[in-house]
Amino acid sequence: MTWHSLFDLSTMEHRHLLFAYAAVLVIQGGYFGWIAWNWSHSKGTRH
Amino acid sequence: MEQRTHTLRSVAWLWFGISVAVLVVGFRQALFLTPTDAAQGDVGRIFYYHVPIAMLSLLFPYLNFAGSLAYLYWRRRDPLKALTADAFAVASAEVAVVYSTIVLLTGMLWGRAAWGIWWAWDARLTSMLLLWLLYVSYLVLRRFSSTGQSHTLAAVLSVFAAVDVPIVYMSIRWWRTQHPAPVFGGGPNSGMDKSMLPAFFWNLAGWAIWGVLILAFRFALERRRQIADQEAALQAIEASLEIPQ
Numbered sequence: 001m002t003w004h005s006l007f008d009l010s011t012m013e014h015r016h017l018l019f020a021y022a023a024v025l026v027i028q029g030g031y032f033g034w035i036a037w038n039w040s041h042s043k044g045t046r047h
Numbered sequence: 048m049e050q051r052t053h054t055l056r057s058v059a060w061l062w063f064g065i066s067v068a069v070l071v072v073g074f075r076q077a078l079f080l081t082p083t084d085a086a087q088g089d090v091g092r093i094f095y096y097h098v099p100i101a102m103l104s105l106l107f108p109y110l111n112f113a114g115s116l117a118y119l120y121w122r123r124r125d126p127l128k129a130l131t132a133d134a135f136a137v138a139s140a141e142v143a144v145v146y147s148t149i150v151l152l153t154g155m156l157w158g159r160a161a162w163g164i165w166w167a168w169d170a171r172l173t174s175m176l177l178l179w180l181l182y183v184s185y186l187v188l189r190r191f192s193s194t195g196q197s198h199t200l201a202a203v204l205s206v207f208a209a210v211d212v213p214i215v216y217m218s219i220r221w222w223r224t225q226h227p228a229p230v231f232g233g234g235p236n237s238g239m240d241k242s243m244l245p246a247f248f249w250n251l252a253g254w255a256i257w258g259v260l261i262l263a264f265r266f267a268l269e270r271r272r273q274i275a276d277q278e279a280a281l282q283a284i285e286a287s288l289e290i291p292q
Contacts, residue, residue, distance in 0.1 A: 021078070
C-alpha cells in the first residue's frame with residue numbers, strides 16, 4: 001500500500017480504512033489537545 | 048519543588064517524544080510495510096489499530112476501579128489521599144471512554160466494509176457498547192450531579208461498571224458471535240500470521256505508551272484543579288476570619 005492508495009476514495013474499503021485511521025488520530029489528538037488547552041488555562045500552585 | 052517540576056516536565060516531554068516515535072513506526076508498519084490480507088484486502092489494516100486499542104480499552108476501566116476503591120476507602124480516613132485517588136479515577140475513566148469510543152467506531156467502519164452492516168446486536172458488540180455507556184454515565188454523573196455526594200456515587204457506579212469488563216473479554220469465548228474469534232488464546236486456530244506481528248506489537252506498544260501519557264497528563268490537570276479549589280476555599284475561610292478594625 002502507498003500514500004496514493006491510502007487517499008484513493010473510489011472504493012468503500014479504502015474510504016473506511018482512511019476514515020478509521022483518521023478517526024483514531026483525531027480523537028486521540030483532540031483529547032490530548034483538550035487537556036493541554038485546559039492545562040495552559042489553569043493556574044499552578046502559588047508555592 | 049522547582050527542581051521536581053523541572054524534572055517532571057522533562058520526563059513528560061521525553062515520554063511524549065517516545066510515544067509519537069513508536070506510533071509513527073506502528074503507522075508505517077500497519078499501512079505500508081505489512082502485506083495486504085488476502086481475504087480482506089486493505090480494509091483488514093483497520094485491525095492494527097482496532098485490536099491493540101480494544102485490548103487497552105479493557106485495562107483503563109480497572110485503573111478506574113482501583114482509583115474508585117481507594118477513594119471509597121480513604122474518603123473518611125484521609126480526605127487528601129481520597130482526592131488524589133478520585134483524580135486518578137476520573138482520569139482513567141476519561142481515557143477508558145476515549146479508547147472504547149475508538150474501538151466502537153473502527154469496528155463499525157470495518158464491519159460495514161467486511162460484513163456489509165454497521166452493527167450487529169451480538170454479545171461482544173453489545174457488551175462493549177454497554178461498557179462505553181457505563182463510563183459515559185460515570186462522567187455525566189460527576190459533571191451534572193448536584194447532590195454533593197457525586198464523587199461517592201460515581202465511585203460506586205465504577206465498581207459495578209468494572210463487572211462488565213470480564214463479560215466483554217469473555218463474550219467471544221462464551222457465545223457464538225458475529226464478531227471474529229479471539230486472536231490470542233482462542234484455541235488451536237487462533238493467532239496471527241508472522242508477517243502481521245510487527246505492525247500489531249508496534250501499535251500495541253505505541254498506544255499503551257500514549258495511554259500512560261494522556262492518563263498522567265489528565266491526572267496532573269485534575270490535581271492542579273483540586274489544589275486550586277483548596278487554595279480558593281482556604282482564602283475564603285481566611286477572609287471570613289479577618290476581623291474588621
